[in-house]
Amino acid sequence: MADQIFETVVxxxxxxxxxxxxxxxxxxxxxxxxxxxxKPSTTLDNIVGTGVAVLNLLxxxxxxxxxxxxxxxxxxxPAGEVDGARAVRLACALGHAVLRLVEQREDAQRPVLRLAxxxxxxxxxxxxxxxxxxxxxxxxxxxxxxHMLPAEKIDGxxxxxxxAIDKTxxxxxxxxxxxxxxxxxxxxxxxxxVAG
Amino acid sequence: xxxxLVSVRDADEALAAAGAGADFxxxxxxxxxxxxxxxxxxxxxxxxxxxARCPEIPISATVxxxxxxxxxxxxxxxxxxxxxxxxxxxxxxxxxAAAAPLLSALARCGAPVVPVLxxxxxxxAALVEAALRQRAFPALMLDTSDKxxxxxxxxxxxxxxxxxxxxxxxxxxxxxLAGALRADDAAALRKLAPDFAGFRSAVCxxxxxxxxxxxxxxxxxxxxxxxxxxxxxxxxxxxxxDRARA
Numbered sequence: 001m002a003d004q005i006f007e008t009v010v011x012x013x014x015x016x017x018x019x020x021x022x023x024x025x026x027x028x029x030x031x032x033x034x035x036x037x038x039k040p041s042t043t044l045d046n047i048v049g050t051g052v053a054v055l056n057l058l059x060x061x062x063x064x065x066x067x068x069x070x071x072x073x074x075x076x077x078p079a080g081e082v083d084g085a086r087a088v089r090l091a092c093a094l095g096h097a098v099l100r101l102v103e104q105r106e107d108a109q110r111p112v113l114r115l116a117x118x119x120x121x122x123x124x125x126x127x128x129x130x131x132x133x134x135x136x137x138x139x140x141x142x143x144x145x146x147h148m149l150p151a152e153k154i155d156g157x158x159x160x161x162x163x164a165i166d167k168t169x170x171x172x173x174x175x176x177x178x179x180x181x182x183x184x185x186x187x188x189x190x191x192x193x194v195a196g
Numbered sequence: 197x198x199x200x201l202v203s204v205r206d207a208d209e210a211l212a213a214a215g216a217g218a219d220f221x222x223x224x225x226x227x228x229x230x231x232x233x234x235x236x237x238x239x240x241x242x243x244x245x246x247x248a249r250c251p252e253i254p255i256s257a258t259v260x261x262x263x264x265x266x267x268x269x270x271x272x273x274x275x276x277x278x279x280x281x282x283x284x285x286x287x288x289x290x291x292x293a294a295a296a297p298l299l300s301a302l303a304r305c306g307a308p309v310v311p312v313l314x315x316x317x318x319x320x321a322a323l324v325e326a327a328l329r330q331r332a333f334p335a336l337m338l339d340t341s342d343k344x345x346x347x348x349x350x351x352x353x354x355x356x357x358x359x360x361x362x363x364x365x366x367x368x369x370x371x372x373l374a375g376a377l378r379a380d381d382a383a384a385l386r387k388l389a390p391d392f393a394g395f396r397s398a399v400c401x402x403x404x405x406x407x408x409x410x411x412x413x414x415x416x417x418x419x420x421x422x423x424x425x426x427x428x429x430x431x432x433x434x435x436x437x438d439r440a441r442a
Contacts, residue, residue, distance in 0.1 A: 040272035
């Protein structure tokens, strides 16, 4: 069986204090959180550099769609300190966990980071599954692979995901979906060979 | 028809170029070298401004002038720039022993990379083939690193450029030409018919480090699109330009 992976957003800070927001799959092993950021990446540098990360659980899927389409400015609020290192969480997080790095297993492409939960807090209730939110997450993954996938596959998947958007989206999901559709349109426009 | 890629260094220039009919916006710092890169933090600020006003325009950004031997540094910059949410990441590749291994690393990095082969010393056909064989790049470009040596069209024989365009397009990859291209090169570019042509100095006042002039972008857009027989209708902005001239 494949590892169960949860779509989260990880917020980290550089040693200089610059905040970095990145969607990331998380695995839960016992009480610990396992992250596998790509190498090289700012998230990896920040976690290794400061020993701290914050796991954000959220249903505002605009963050996921925004990060893959050039909208990276999401408001954050302080979430305390760990051994003097600053932690911030997303303002829109339903809940967050402040994490401390306990083990780093080297890998040429994706090092495995084991993190312990230092502090956890809930800010808003989880209101249940929303299919449009799931569709936006799937769409965001698709958009990050646009240049590797054939046009028919992209169209087919977007058409299928559109059903859940049409039936169950709220304003935030519609906005996020529009960003993803624009990304597909840009890709299409760029790749088209213009006649004449 | 050849589309127009315009290199800009900030949000104001990006919006001006997009408004004047540029088909692609390319983020770079002309003062920092041929493919001078803007800091990712600056790219991350420009992209959302452009997305909000012109969501339809594809954006590329360069990683900066880096030697092909600095593979780790290049891959890190590619990841940083791609994380800004641009559509394409341009990476300059000069012909040398490290070029082919760099191309295969770029092909596997997961980001939408457009290799820009530096053609100051000619076009390395084997390197072009090596890049195409990866089947991982949405486009392939030629550019020059020393902008003082004249336009790409003065530096590289036109039949060599024609072979490059044909070869790249034959692999169903987009072919792009750049390198101190002048407005006067438009006629030759129309004949070569690359998928896009990149400009900086020709759309600026007083050279590539000077401010962008939207009027020159408009003029160039028209000259690139002119006299194409049997072409599809032009986008609305150039049609209005035609009326203004008539």
